[in-house]
Amino acid sequence: MSQWSLSSYELFEDSVNLIGSTVISAVAYGIMFTLYTIASHALVQNIRMSKDDVPLRRRSWCFLAYISAMFILGTICMASNARGAQIAYVYRPNYNGPNSATYANSIRHQSVILMGSVSYILVCMMADCLVFWRVTVVYHNSRYWLWASLLPAFFLCGVIAMGICVIVKAYNLDLTFYSQSSTQFAVPYYACSLALSLTSTILIVARLCLYKRRLDRSPIGGSVASPYLGIIVIIIESSGLYALWSLLFLITYITNNPFQYMFLPSLAQVQIIAPLLIILFVVQGRGWYQQSILASVGHIRFAPRPLSRIEDGQIDSHVTIPHPVTYPMSKGGSTYRPRST
Template identity: 35%
Template sequence: MSSSWTPDESPGTLLAEKGWLQGTVVSAVAYGIDVALYCMCFHLLFRQMTRTNYKKHLPLLLYITVTFILSTLFMATLAEFTQLAFIQDRNYPGGPNAFENNMFAIPIDNLGNVSGLITMILSDGLVVWRCMVIYRGCRVPLWIVMVFPSLIFLASVGLGIMWILQVTTTSPYFSSTNINYTVPYLSVSLALNIIITIIIVLRLLTYRYRISRVLGSSYGTQYTSIAAMIIESAALYSAFSVAFLTLFLLNNPISETFIESLTQVQIIAMLLIVFRVAQGKGWSQDTASKVMTSRPSVQPIRMGDFRSGSRDASKAFADSSITVTHETYKIGDGDWLERVNVAAVK
């Protein structure tokens, strides 16, 4: 009897098969997070939707529903393709790794590839939209800020179409044509997300510095905290993409773990943005006006004007007055910041 049940395959082949199988598991875990986030986002948006604001919430509801359906299709096809390679067709010459490379263009896998591509395009479009929202009202014209990211987004869409046409006939790891569109497409998509991550974080850091310099670091933290910057800029997906692309260019078999779960991670980053928007914590067109003002005023308020409160407090301040002073500071980009001082005067 043999002392080992290890198949007669090279260590590199076995490592590639391990990476593929583990990628399916990681993708399933990420999909579970997608399900939870989708339900939370849908509940919040649907609960807030009324006859007057449905035009604001309905597009987001449709958006997250379409991407969730696509992510479900991707997960189902990934599970089916993995089952074919490791169970039904496990005697394929060369094993599951050879099956993946040679059968990449079968219909079930093409459905998953198309679903994944559309999901990535929709997710990239969302971060471009968030960048536009965050920079609206900036002193620099919006089109100057958005022209470069928009061009990269269009290039990503074009390369994605070329990639999907290519993988319908061959594996993304081995191309029979002169150009393998896998690396160019994923590189452009990654570049788009990194650039948008940087410019969104710079915008939020600028606001954070200007606000904290006047009122302290706790003011406006729901919009400018580190967590807010990570979520708003989809930094999670950017970090995951860098890890995948680095391993892919090094021809490391573990890159298969990342490529299979890349779509679900991107959806997690997208749903986190939508969840913040649904909670009212996401940066919107009105955020700057919420924390800025341009009208200084001073208003005295006497304790006798209050009709509620304890008797002791009313007695203690019966002959006192409270002066509320509004101080304004210019913090750049044509914005003004207001600080409220409350002082009791005998």
């Protein structure tokens, strides 16, 4: 068996790749599996209890189909990462090549690797579609909803177009994800995805913070807005985790930093965790859906203040307060009141 001498940088690169493909990816998958179990159970309960509510039942079925598809794709990505690590460090530990990119080129045609890469692109597209949907939901009642949705819609079209180009260019034309030609499409793809995430995050946070500020100034704002405008809810609604993880990966990918191999294997799971949290909050009634706050405020009505008069020992005309009758006593300073019969 031939030995392949590696530099310290290449050893560090392979170490990061191994940790990212196994430990970090497995932790992210465990979180994704837990959230999927909780969300699917809540959706099944909604379906069973909403037989008479057709819109709620239909929405629950759509959510269940969406998260199930995302979970299946995420499982394929996890299996692909595990298989790639197994081939790299068990079956081909002495592969004669310069770096991980060259090694990826040698195994790109294996079915499990190809399925994992395609599943990853589909996960990214579905996650970006959900982020765009949340923007339309949050700005549903705004007169600026068309302008607010225009830029995210443009980036979403770019994500879909560039994602298809990455798949075709990298696997139908005998190129790799890390080749120069694929990078020409992959960088714009991730740039569009990141731009969509950041734009949607800014728009959603701005909208929710504006509502929070207005309702906090009202007498009933604290009790009504708290389920929908908490800090945790705002972060989840805006897919802050998804945007941060994508930003870190894009920076390391463009600069060819070894830490890109730590973010890439778990990026699919993180992109699934963010939609699962959003849907779970919507199902539990803590997420923003249509006119959430307006509906809550609309149920509150203030009764007119009663006009009561206290005259001659009377309150209104229904209750009469008898005047006390006092009888002075010969000794002591107390008064005597006859017991009423």
